[in-house]
Amino acid sequence: MSQSHGIQTLLEAEKEAAKIVEQARQYRVQKLKDARSQAAKEIEDYKKSKEEEFKAFEAQHAGTTSNAQTLVDKETEVNLKNITESFNKNKEQVVNKLIDRVVLVKPELHRNLSKVEA
Amino acid sequence: MASRPLNDEEVLNEMNKMVAFIKQEAMEKAREIRVKADEEFAIEKAKLVKQEQQAIDAQYEKKRKGAEVAQKIAQSTLTNKSRLKLLHRREEHLQDLFSTSRASILALAKDGGRYVQFLEGVIVQGFLQVMEPSVTVHSRKRDVELVQQAANGAASTYNELSGRNISFEVEGSLSDDGAGGVKLISGSRRIMLDNTLDERLRLLEDRMLPEIRKDLFGANPNRKFYT
Numbered sequence: 537m538s539q540s541h542g543i544q545t546l547l548e549a550e551k552e553a554a555k556i557v558e559q560a561r562q563y564r565v566q567k568l569k570d571a572r573s574q575a576a577k578e579i580e581d582y583k584k585s586k587e588e589e590f591k592a593f594e595a596q597h598a599g600t601t602s603n604a605q606t607l608v609d610k611e612t613e614v615n616l617k618n619i620t621e622s623f624n625k626n627k628e629q630v631v632n633k634l635i636d637r638v639v640l641v642k643p644e645l646h647r648n649l650s651k652v653e654a
Numbered sequence: 655m656a657s658r659p660l661n662d663e664e665v666l667n668e669m670n671k672m673v674a675f676i677k678q679e680a681m682e683k684a685r686e687i688r689v690k691a692d693e694e695f696a697i698e699k700a701k702l703v704k705q706e707q708q709a710i711d712a713q714y715e716k717k718r719k720g721a722e723v724a725q726k727i728a729q730s731t732l733t734n735k736s737r738l739k740l741l742h743r744r745e746e747h748l749q750d751l752f753s754t755s756r757a758s759i760l761a762l763a764k765d766g767g768r769y770v771q772f773l774e775g776v777i778v779q780g781f782l783q784v785m786e787p788s789v790t791v792h793s794r795k796r797d798v799e800l801v802q803q804a805a806n807g808a809a810s811t812y813n814e815l816s817g818r819n820i821s822f823e824v825e826g827s828l829s830d831d832g833a834g835g836v837k838l839i840s841g842s843r844r845i846m847l848d849n850t851l852d853e854r855l856r857l858l859e860d861r862m863l864p865e866i867r868k869d870l871f872g873a874n875p876n877r878k879f880y881t
Contacts, residue, residue: 542669549673553680560684564691571695575702582707586714593718597725604729612736616743619871623747626870627754633869634755634862638854639762641775643782645816652817 744871751866752859756833759851763797763834770804773797773836776849777808780838781820788821788841794834798826801836 645651660668763769777791793801802824809820828837828850835850867874 542665545669546672546676549676553676556677556680556684557687560687560691563688564694567691567695568698571698572702575699575706578699578703579706579710582703583710586710590714590717594721597721601725601728605732608732608736612739615736615740619740619743619747622872623744623751623870627747627751630751630866630869631755631758634855634858635758635762637858637862638759638851639768639772641772641779643775643778643811643815645782646785649785649816651815 744867747870748866751870755855755859756852759833759855762851769834770800773801773804773834774807774811776835776854777801777805777838778811778815780836780847780849781808781812782816784838784840784845784847785816785818786820786840786842786845787818789823790839790841791822791824792827792837792839793824794828794830794832795826796830797834798824 762772773793780791781789791801791805805822805824809822812818812820833851833855835852835854837850838847839845
């Protein structure tokens with residue numbers, strides 16, 4: 537009688553022990569799940585902050601682009617004006633040069649030929 | 655081991671000891687498992703996070719580079735457009751210049767003395783170029799007499815320069831809209847030489863472009879080689 541009673545106690549003790557170990561294993565499983573979910577959250581946060589960083593960079597860049605446009609346009613205007621001024625200043629002289637050369641004529645015998653003596 | 659059977663008290667004692675032992679072992683095993691679990695948790699989490707962070711960083715680096723390149727392209731396009739505008743303006747001015755010149759040459763034929771001299775010159779030049787025994791000299795209708803006169807002088811000058819003789823006929827076949835000058839066609843009608851004022855001006859427009867550019871707009875600061 538007392539023997540089976542003792543064995544029963546031991547068996548119960550084993551059961552308890554198994555429960556304790558099982559709890560620990562469940563803890564481990566849960567911890568791994570936690571690792572994944574926490575990592576995911578951290579990653580998400582990181583991504584968000586990177587996205588904001590990039591957006592700030594883009595906004596700043598858009599500013600410089602429109603700046604560049606106005607700068608270039610201004611410079612172009614100045615250059616165009618200079619071109620027209622320069623042209624108007626020199627036009628007459630060049631027209632005269634052209635006209636002079638149109639009538640300038642210097643007839644020469646081709647250099648490979650020589651005069652035929654009668 | 656005990657040498658005699660144990661009494662009830664001792665049995666209970668041993669039982670409790672055994673129960674305690676079993677529990678103790680279980681607790682220790684559980685503790686080990688938990689500690690390891692914590693370690694693995696930390697490692698796994700750090701690994702996952704680092705992996706993804708690297709991927710994200712690479713992604714954004716690429717985006718950033720793309721944006722930089724796009725900006726450079728935009729800048730380059732602006733500069734190019736600007737240059738084209740400038741060139742366009744210059745071309746407009748050039749056309750204006752040429753049309754003014756074309757209008758001006760019409761006045762040349764009016765200066766009688768110089769015009770005859772000019773005619774003689776271009777006819778000699780034509781003769782020397784064509785080198786044929788006979789040619790037809792085409793002129794504007796209203797220049798026929800002048801050209802006849804000039805061509806006679808030209809024929810003798812031609813003889814002086816080349817020792818050859820040339821016979822010619824004058825035809826007033828060119829339209830009076832032209833500015834003046836002559837066209838020579840060889841006797842066999844195979845060679846044509848255009849020495850009209852219009853054609854000469856056109857040739858000049860083309861050949862003198864570098865010089866015209868320099869005179870109108872200044873030398874090119876980027877040019878490195880001149881013949």
